[in-house]
Amino acid sequence: MIRPAGLGTRLRLLTAALDDAVERVYREAGHDFRPRFFPYFQLLMERTSASVGECAADLGFTQPAATQTLQLMARSGWIEVVPGEDRREHRYALSAAARGRLSELHSIWDAIARAAEALDAALPAPLAATIDAALESLDRESFHALIMRELTP
Template sequence: MIRPAGLGTRLRLLTAALDDAVERVYREAGLDFRPRYFPYFQLLMNRASATVGECAADLGFTQPAATQTLQLMARSGWIEVVPGEDRREHRYALSAAARGRVPELQSIWDAIARAAEALDAALPAPLAATIDAALASLDRESFHALIMRELIP
């Protein structure tokens, strides 16, 4: 198989491989849960409720992405809309059914964490540490700035 040369393409292939495997584990466990739900679920496990804006800000996602994921989670029964301080405020909280599935999910998440550690150990350099270093580097100088420096002779 010929590997694409682009970094973004390789990262998308890696993400797809990881997400597909994790989604398959959820499906085999009889859970309608997606990898993209995980950070939102974790956030809502630690809070009574949160708005779309709070989720987006705390997780580092865009508001449209947070809205889309929260709506999918609500349709799947993982979360529900709960009253806010006023009628206009929409807050989300884990549903009672979701709270009841936490032990089962936690067991899967623990297995995923151990599998990620095994993957890291099999690589020449730990993937998690490399990703963290890349993100930190991009915080110091954006990829756009790096590209522009390469474009300008």
Template sequence: MKQGLGTQLRHLIELLDGAVLQAYVDAGLDYRPRYTPVMRVLAQQPSATIGELAELAGITQPAATQTVALMKKEGILLVVAGGEDGRQRVVRLSPQGQQLLPRLQACWQATRRAADSLDAELDFPLSDCLAQAIAVLGQRSFGARIEEASKNTRSPT
């Protein structure tokens, strides 16, 4: 039986994230793969709001909010009030987060090389396929596609 798209994607994420997490453990780092999009943004610029992090990292705002909260709790990030009225939350790396960066960047380079080797062994690069799928779903969401498919499979009453 062919697995559904969601099942395949979850399994792929398990395979990838499990290996990346193990690489962090092997490097002596107590660090979760889900932190990487936020860390990459803050490695490039000194601070960002939650909204900016979400946009620049390519994640949803709720995911950015949750990830920042976890990272703050672990002492990796500092969150301060910002903006004209102080209602924005501005995020930056803590001293602990700054100290992590060189070791993380070494892990990220190894992960990039591993991803490149995976892409090279596939009939078409997975990274290209995923980027194309994300772009296409940006044009018409999967929810809209399900709704359309539902309309086409309903029996007349």
């Protein structure tokens, strides 16, 4: 008998299905834009610029993950390094090319949001609300603590 996939595996499959579809939409629209860029892009639209540390802290990612994504975004031309108050500080801002494509991207993001709402409507419980509730629960008690409680006789 084949056991059903674990929770982590099912979440990775779901993320892959969503990200692959979104990346295909960007590609078909002529944009070298990846789903992982979206939260950084949103943050940089709200600010003049941000450092790696600010991005990591505000978005909840590790500093190495933020560095990797920001470097990839810079190589793709979406962001650029801008001077900070301290010469040693690398700050990032949206590039002129990125700002010029905002209306196209907003159209895609609006379509993605509507598609997410349609997916939610097709499910027994809204996916976004379920994910938010799961994250809030894990903030109160880590999955590690839950597992350890189950292991304790």
